[in-house]
Each structure stands twice: as structure tokens, then as C-alpha cells.
Amino acid sequence: MTTNDSPQQVMQIIANSDLWSHHFLPFLTFQDVAHCEQVFRCIDKERTWERLCARDFSLHTQEAPDNSFRAIRRDIKEWKQIYRRWRAWHIHTHHVTTTQQGYDAIQLYQDIQAFYIRQQQQQRQPRSYQESLAPALNKKTLQSWAEHPLVPSDLVAWYAVCGGQHTLSRNNSDEDFWAAFLGCYTCYDAYYAMRLVDAKMVGPMGVHSQSNYPNIHVLVAVCVGNPRLCLSVKKDPVNDPHGRQVRMHPFGETDQNFIVVGDQGILHYLQEYVKRLTTGMFPIAPPPQGPGFVLFPDTGDAVSVSITHGIEIRASARWFPTFSDNNNQPWQEDEEGLNFGYSFRMRKVDSSFGGTCQLVSRHFEFVNGHGVVRRIDGDAVVGKQPLLFYTGSDGRDSFGYHDIGPAGDNLVYLDTVFTYQSQTGPTAGTTRQDTHGAHVRGYFRFIPGTIEKPNGPTYDVPFNPFPLTVPFPFY
CATH class of the missing domain: 3.40.1580 (SMI1/KNR4-like)
Structure with a gap:
């Protein structure tokens, strides 16, 4: 094409989609294309702006932000409008971000808002x-x-x-x-x-x-x-x-x-x-632990779930990042190993073994990264001996616990699991990169009825072993 070509010849060249797309469009700015489409009616506008979106924004789907940059719209039909919206985004972010x-x-912001709204509707947050x-x-x-x-x-x-x-x-x-x-x-x-x-x-x-x-x-x-x-x-x-x-x-x-x-x-x-959050791995803590996204996993491979004698026990652990005054080793990861926090959540899920039972004692076995076992036996948990209960009436199941024991507050919590948390202390043979199979196993001992008025002999409720690991990414 030369300056001597007639308008008709120029239109014939532009009308050739192959010539236009492969030999002209790659060298034109979006302003040039906007001027061309006003002069040459033969241009396939949709196809042209679609190619510009792919060229300038690596975009191949008809999705674009709304004017507030708070939501992705998927109902935009014209590629020119999509181009304008993504161009506005790049201008707003001073051309340092990518379209992706x-x-x-x-x-991400949409997902967060949707999750928060669902939790509020369920009165969980x-x-x-x-x-x-x-x-x-x-x-x-x-x-x-x-x-x-x-x-x-x-x-x-x-x-x-x-x-x-x-x-x-x-x-x-x-x-x-x-x-x-x-x-x-x-x-x-x-x-x-x-x-x-x-x-x-x-x-x-x-x-x-x-x-x-x-x-x-x-x-x-x-x-x-x-x-x-x-x-x-x-x-x-x-x-x-x-x-x-x-x-x-x-x-x-x-x-x-x-x-x-x-x-x-x-x-x-x-x-x-x-x-x-959306999969429930990090749940919202119920009272009395207080609201918050709890970082002890509640779902996934690192969570132990077991049901024995109608009592469900969920258990998991997480690394507790701690640091020292040693500038050469600011993170406490020396030969003593990592310190983990662990969490047990227990509730009664049926009344087949009686409607109530009370926690009597615990037996834990901490297996470190060298395979060495450290055993701990004790009465109750942190001075609490909760009375778990389960009732089913009027087609509605209800569970909860009465917080009793020397350290209990003597309150009754409905539809709430009892939570016990503590720390392992330094666990030998563990590093952030590899904890070498370190884990926790053991059982809780319960009595049907109450300790003061038992309805039968004590029984053990074991929990499945759960690992002491440091996932990546770490939160």
C-alpha cells in the first residue's frame, strides 16, 4: 500500500482479514484502530478488538473489571468495552501490574466478600x-x-x-x-x-x-x-x-x-x-474461644478424626514460630527441635453409650523425629473435666458440654465442642523442612454419667495419630 493508492484500494486491502490482522494490526496503537474503524466500515470490529485484547493484555476471555475494580464482570459482550476496562485498570495501577x-x-476480593457474607448469614461471624x-x-x-x-x-x-x-x-x-x-x-x-x-x-x-x-x-x-x-x-x-x-x-x-x-x-x-477458609480447614472458633479464624487445621490430611463410644475427637497441630536472642540462630530451631501447639476438639455425637459422660484423664505419647516416645499421663486437661452431653428430641440433635472441674467456669455451652490446646515443647529431630515422622497418639478416659455419680465403668476413647508438620505455604 502506498500514498498513491485510492480509498477503494485501501478498503480492499483492509477488507482482507488476513492482511489486516497479520500485516497492519500488529503495528497499530489502539488509538489508530479506533480512528480506522471510524473511517473504514469494512473492518471486523469485534475480531479486531479481540486481537488487541490478546496482544496488549494477553486476554482471551470476555471478562473485565467493573468501574470500581471490586468485581469481575462476565456479561460484557463487546471486546472494545473489555479493552477499555482493562486499559483503565493498567492506568490506575500505573502500568506496573499485569492483567492476570x-x-x-x-x-480474590470477590471470594473474600462472598465468604464473609455467607458466614454472617449463618451467624458464625x-x-x-x-x-x-x-x-x-x-x-x-x-x-x-x-x-x-x-x-x-x-x-x-x-x-x-x-x-x-x-x-x-x-x-x-x-x-x-x-x-x-x-x-x-x-x-x-x-x-x-x-x-x-x-x-x-x-x-x-x-x-x-x-x-x-x-x-x-x-x-x-x-x-x-x-x-x-x-x-x-x-x-x-x-x-x-x-x-x-x-x-x-x-x-x-x-x-x-x-x-x-x-x-x-x-x-x-x-x-x-x-x-x-472456604474449605473449612481454618474454622471460625466458637465461644468461649472467641471469634477468629483458628489456624489449627480442622480438615485435611494433617487432621485426626475418630469416633469411639459416641465421642468424636478431632485433633491437629501447628508449628508455633518462636525466636530467641541469639543473632546466629534467631529462630529456635537448634538441636532441640521445633515447638508445636496441638488442639483437641471433642463432642458427643450420639447417645448410644449414654446421654452424658465426663472426662477423667488423658494419656499422650509424643513421638519425636528420632522415634523416641515421651509419655504423659494426667487428670483432666488444664484443670477441666468437661461433662459432655447429647440429646435428640423433636427431630433436632443437640450437643454441648458443662465446663466443670477445678479450672472450669461452671457454664453450659450448647452446640459447642470442647477444645483443649497445649504445646509439645521442643521436639527433637524436627525442622521446618522435615519433621521426620514426628506425631502424637494416645487416648482420653471417660466415665458414663459423672465422676460423682457414675453410670458404669470408665472407658478409653483413643484418637488417631496426627502429625507434627510444617506445611508450605505456612500461615
Whole structure:
């Protein structure tokens, strides 16, 4: 085609879809295409914009964000509209994110909102969880994140959709404290609640309230309890140019004292976590443990489930990250091994062996990574000897427990499992990379009726062995 060609000749060339698609379109901007389609009516507009979406955004499906970047729309029929919406996304994120990152971030936010709404409808989760999520950063604020050399692009994509969680204040309730997006647990002196930082308040340079905070990593989440840990990411030109490692380290420490808890970026880390929420792996704790996503697994291969004499026992463990004052070995992973927390959830599931029974004692066997067995026998659990009950009337099954014993509160909890949690202490032969088959086995001893008024002899309720492992990614 030359400048001497007539308009008719130009139209004939453009009408040839093969010539247009393979010899002209690859060299035209979207503005050029918009001008061409106004002049040359013979252009296959839909096919042209579909090819532009594939070329500029690697997009092959008719999906695009809504105007708020909070939801993915799948009802858009015109490829030109899809192109405009994704172009608006890239402009909003200052051209540092990919289309896939945008899709993943928006879909993740949709999944979170849908999950929160379902839990509220089932009255299993207070509204404060949903309200704790901070709004997306505006374009100007987002620019400071996008331009910072340490900030990974997938974190920019996430903050374009959700700004983390609102910062806690002294006026916040315990319910707000446990509304930690990345889960929580309590066990003796451990009050762990990993909460997303408020991106608008923190900013990419670090924590403004601490002028001595080392600007060597980008905070993503902070444990507002004990131990004081945090999650961070950073782009490292040599070792991690895209910032795909998610790191856990003591709050305020340099990034020399970190462990990697995820290696596919912060978006993937959050996606995998939400999958665990939606599948029930991390359940919402009932009273009296308090609201919160409990990080002791409730489903999956690492969970022991057994039913004996009408009593169901679910048990699982998790590594309790702890660190020392030893700069050469900040994480307590020396020859003594890892410290694990373990959780038992027990309830009566039928009345075939009597409607009530009371916990008398326990027998545990801790098998470390060298195969050495440590046995523990004791009365009750942490001073509690719950009375489990089960009733079935009017077509409705009901279970629960009466919290009695020296440390019990003497209250009755309906439709609630009894939970007992403790720690293994250092377990020899275990590391984060390999725990060498370490596990826990044993049984609980119950008596039908009550200890004061038994209805028969005691019986043992064994629980299936459960492993002491450190999954990856780790939450």
C-alpha cells in the first residue's frame, strides 16, 4: 500500500482479514484502530478488538473489571468495552501490574466478600470482619507504592482493590482484635493474631510511627499479639527480582532474620489462604474461644478424626514460630527441635453409650523425629473435666458440654465442642523442612454419667495419630 493508492484500494486491502490482522494490526496503537474503524466500515470490529485484547493484555476471555475494580464482570459482550476496562485498570495501577494480577486481585476480593457474607448469614461471624477491610488505595496514593523499588507488582494490584485492614486503636473491642484476616490462635502465653496492615496509613516506606524502623522490606501483615511477628515482601534485584518470597520475621528486625513462608507472591499466598477458609480447614472458633479464624487445621490430611463410644475427637497441630536472642540462630530451631501447639476438639455425637459422660484423664505419647516416645499421663486437661452431653428430641440433635472441674467456669455451652490446646515443647529431630515422622497418639478416659455419680465403668476413647508438620505455604 502506498500514498498513491485510492480509498477503494485501501478498503480492499483492509477488507482482507488476513492482511489486516497479520500485516497492519500488529503495528497499530489502539488509538489508530479506533480512528480506522471510524473511517473504514469494512473492518471486523469485534475480531479486531479481540486481537488487541490478546496482544496488549494477553486476554482471551470476555471478562473485565467493573468501574470500581471490586468485581469481575462476565456479561460484557463487546471486546472494545473489555479493552477499555482493562486499559483503565493498567492506568490506575500505573502500568506496573499485569492483567492476570488484576484478575487475581479482584477475584480474590470477590471470594473474600462472598465468604464473609455467607458466614454472617449463618451467624458464625460478626460483621466487624467485613468492616475491618480497608478501602482500595486511590490512584495518587497507589502511585507511591507503584514507584517504590521494593514493592512487588502483585502487591500493587492487591492494594488497588483492598487497602488491607484498618489500624486498631485503644477503643477497639476484643472482637476487633481477633478479626485478624490471616488467622489467630491462643495457647497459654501465645496470643497470635496476624492482621493485614493499613496500606494507606503505613505506606511503602515502612511504619511511620517508628522512625528507626529499617526500610529494607515492605510490611504486609503484623501480629498484634504475642509473639510479635510480621509478614513482608520485597523485590531483590539479585535473589528475588519479582518479590515472590513472602517472609516472616520478628517485628522490627532486619531481613537477615527471616524465614520464607510463601514463594509465589503475596497474591498467591492470600489466594491459598482464602481457599483454606472456604474449605473449612481454618474454622471460625466458637465461644468461649472467641471469634477468629483458628489456624489449627480442622480438615485435611494433617487432621485426626475418630469416633469411639459416641465421642468424636478431632485433633491437629501447628508449628508455633518462636525466636530467641541469639543473632546466629534467631529462630529456635537448634538441636532441640521445633515447638508445636496441638488442639483437641471433642463432642458427643450420639447417645448410644449414654446421654452424658465426663472426662477423667488423658494419656499422650509424643513421638519425636528420632522415634523416641515421651509419655504423659494426667487428670483432666488444664484443670477441666468437661461433662459432655447429647440429646435428640423433636427431630433436632443437640450437643454441648458443662465446663466443670477445678479450672472450669461452671457454664453450659450448647452446640459447642470442647477444645483443649497445649504445646509439645521442643521436639527433637524436627525442622521446618522435615519433621521426620514426628506425631502424637494416645487416648482420653471417660466415665458414663459423672465422676460423682457414675453410670458404669470408665472407658478409653483413643484418637488417631496426627502429625507434627510444617506445611508450605505456612500461615
